Amino acid sequence: MANTETALKEALASIEGATGVALVDYTSGMALGTLGGSKSFDLNVAAAGNTDVVRAKLRTMEHLGLKGQIEDILITLSDQYHLIRLISGRGGNGLFIYLVLDAKRSNLAMARHQLRRIEEDLEV
Amino acid sequence: MTAVQTTPPPRLPVRDKAAARDRGWGGVSPMLTRLAAERATGVLIRERGTLHLAEGRVVHADSPSAPGLDVLLTARGTLDGDTWRQALTETGDRHRAGHLLVDGGHLTRGALEVCQLTALYDAAYFALSPSSTPGRFRYGTEADGESEPKPGPGCECPVPVAALERETLRRRDLLHRIWPDPATDEAPLVRAHRAAPPKPTARQRAVLAELDEVRTATDIARDLGRPAFHTLVDVRRLAAAGVVSPRPPALPEPSPAPQAPGPYEGIPADVTDPHITLLKRLRDALEAL
DSSP: OOOHHHHHHHHHHHSTTEEEEEEEETTTTEEEEEEEOBTTBOHHHHHHHHHHHHHHHHHHHHHHTOOSOOOEEEEEOSSEEEEEEEEOSTTOSOEEEEEEEETTTOOHHHHHHHHHHHHHHHOO | OOOOOOOOOOOOOOOOHHHHHHHTOSSSOHHHHHHHHTTOOEEEEETTEEEEEETTEEEEEEOTTSOOHHHHHHTTTSSOHHHHHHHHHHHSSHHHHHHHHHHTTSSOHHHHHHHHHHHHHHHHHHHTSOOSSOOEEEESSSSOOSSSOOOOTTOOOOEEHHHHHHHHHHHHHHHHHHOSOTHHHHSOEEEOOOSSOOOOOHHHHHHHHHOOSSOOHHHHHHHHTOOHHHHHHHHHHHHHTTSEEEOOOOOOOOOSSOOOOOTTTTSOSSOOOHHHHHHHHHHHHHHTO
16 A cells, blocks of 8 residues: 555656646645645645635535535646545545646546546545 | 934844744744754653654654544544554554554555654644743653653654744644634633624534533544644634634622622623624734734
8 A cells, every 4th residue: 555655656657747746634734745846836835725725615515515525626727737636535634635737748537537546545 | 512422232133033934944943943953863842742853853743732643543433442552552652553553454554654744743833832941852762761652763754844843834824814813722612602603614513513611622633533733723713703712711709798889780791792702803803914
């Protein structure tokens, strides 16, 4: 069974077009692990900021009374895709994987599928 | 007339907090910063918790305010309590117990690692909170031969001091941005009643169900098996929404001797007019700007 570092490495290596990945705790906003990113793209900042995205969506679903679980949240920029995958599991501690993809080189459907597999490895 | 010219006194030295923040460290504990620089090994004992260092990196943190790894692992059924206790008896050390459970297939490596990191940062947040007494440092791992776990070689998650300090400052800032009044962090909590409260989330509902005017946020965290800092976040959000407040200090006993009616006769001592509470919250928020 993978540890967090291997899981992040696998995400970055096996998902086509991936440029950065982080495992984030969305209550505290802390990145438990990051890989990739660059000087101009600080994954820790992205992690903390995207907790607000996840929280807003969860709150809206509570208001609407929706019972389903969020699987992933996709944000498309003109040149990047940001994929947020919530980690389900008994812990329920609120973790998500945050994946940054280069839009030109990636296959979104494939990336989602691979991320789901990596999530299973990380089940807490 | 002669004017007496005196040289103005030299400016008092002021620690440059902005620069410290840019560096990402130095703002939490100068002693810890120095220990990291000299790659010290030992135990830093502060008012609200301890940090265990190995070669200048943090390998373990403990605080009475934060639930330990065992609570995080067992409370929600990730692991059952007996399995944990058995592993602990066999190995006599929390880190090795964790690894034994991973090897035995009771726990995934990822789950253990995430729980270890969460527990470490959680306890460190409290251990590094501003204190009124200076910290002490005991060098070496042998000095603490008592019940303290030693930073053994088995620990896979040493955290650099700079990262820990940066994260602790970020966490303080996060709490402050949610709701600037820290009163709910340590006081016993009560439910505050307001008209049309916002709907709490599932996590917040669990916290609300635990409110009993006795326990504090960290007590509730332990009972729910959640990290203490996460519960501070939930409670501050609830305080900002006006749903939770710290228990007001007990009113003084009324004196038994009958007194002449005062000018405030007929006005209840404890005013709970919702408008006044709203105005107070508004004032607090404005003051904090």
